[in-house]
Every structure is written in structure tokens, then in C-alpha cells.
Amino acid sequence: xxxxxxxxxxxxxxxxxxxxxxxxxxxxxxxxxxxxxxxxxxxxxxxxxxxxxxxxxxxxxxxxxxxxxxxxxxxxxxxxxxxxxxxxxxxxxxxxxxxxxxxxxxxxxxxxxxxxxxxxxxxxxxxxxxxxxxxx
Numbered sequence: 001x002x003x004x005x006x007x008x009x010x011x012x013x014x015x016x017x018x019x020x021x022x023x024x025x026x027x028x029x030x031x032x033x034x035x036x037x038x039x040x041x042x043x044x045x046x047x048x049x050x051x052x053x054x055x056x057x058x059x060x061x062x063x064x065x066x067x068x069x070x071x072x073x074x075x076x077x078x079x080x081x082x083x084x085x086x087x088x089x090x091x092x093x094x095x096x097x098x099x100x101x102x103x104x105x106x107x108x109x110x111x112x113x114x115x116x117x118x119x120x121x122x123x124x125x126x127x128x129x130x131x132x133x134x135x136x
Contacts, residue, residue, distance in 0.1 A: 017097045027052065027099055034101070045107035051100040060102075061095040064088075 031048045039045065051057055065088050072079060072087075094100050
């Protein structure tokens with residue numbers, strides 16, 4: 001238990017990345033380990049997408065920025081530019097990372113049928129949201 005406490009206490013979020021390439025075998029090992037994570041009733045309703053190309057990561061950052069601004073406009077929420085900038089920073093913290101691993105849900109209904117219905121009523125679908133990044 002002491003080792004776990006030390007591990008949990010020393011865990012840190014990384015927001016500054018080294019400009020180095022990551023070996024593909026290390027990436028594969030990380031994804032394999034991630035697939036063993038627990039999920040509710042062992043549903044494993046996720047898909048992992050590795051983005052190992054700086055240009056694709058930049059494109060993803062641009063898409064997320066554009067979609068966030070569109071979404072804020074659609075819901076007619078009052079906000080100032082400081083709020084928008086903080087949302088964009090929050091959503092695109094990975095933009096300088098050498099590799100990104102997107103985790104996409106493949107089944108929303110298992111978790112929250114009300115959210116799924118709200119997304120559909122608002123014109124969104126799980127496939128549409130995941131389709132931005134997670135191509136089959």
C-alpha cells in the first residue's frame with residue numbers, strides 16, 4: 001500500500017513536451033496496457049487512435065478550436081474572450097506533444113442514455129462526434 005501511496009502522490013500531469021520522436025513499439029505497448037483498464041461491466045466501449053504525425057496533431061488542434069467556437073455560438077452562452085481562450089487551451093493542451101492517443105467511446109448508451117438523447121436532439125450523434133478523429 002505504501003508503494004501505491006507514493007505513486008499516487010508523485011503522479012503529475014505533463015503539459016510540456018520534448019521535441020523527440022517516440023518509438024512506435026513504445027506507443028503500441030502503451031495502447032496494449034490501456035486496453036486492459038477496467039470498464040463498467042467489462043463493456044470496453046472505447047477505441048484508441050494513435051496520432052503520430054505533427055501535421056495531423058496540428059489539424060486536430062484546429063478542428064477542436066473551430067468546433068468549440070461553433071458550439072459556444074450554437075448554445076448562445078454568454079462569455080468573453082478570456083473564457084474562450086481558456087477553453088481552447090484546456091482542449092488543445094496536447095498540441096506540442098510528439099504523439100497523441102485519442103480515446104473514443106464506441107457506445108454512449110451504456111453510460112448515459114439521457115446524454116445520448118440530448119446529443120441526438122441537438123443534432124449531434126456519437127458517430128459524428130467520434131468521426132472527427134476516430135475513423136473506423
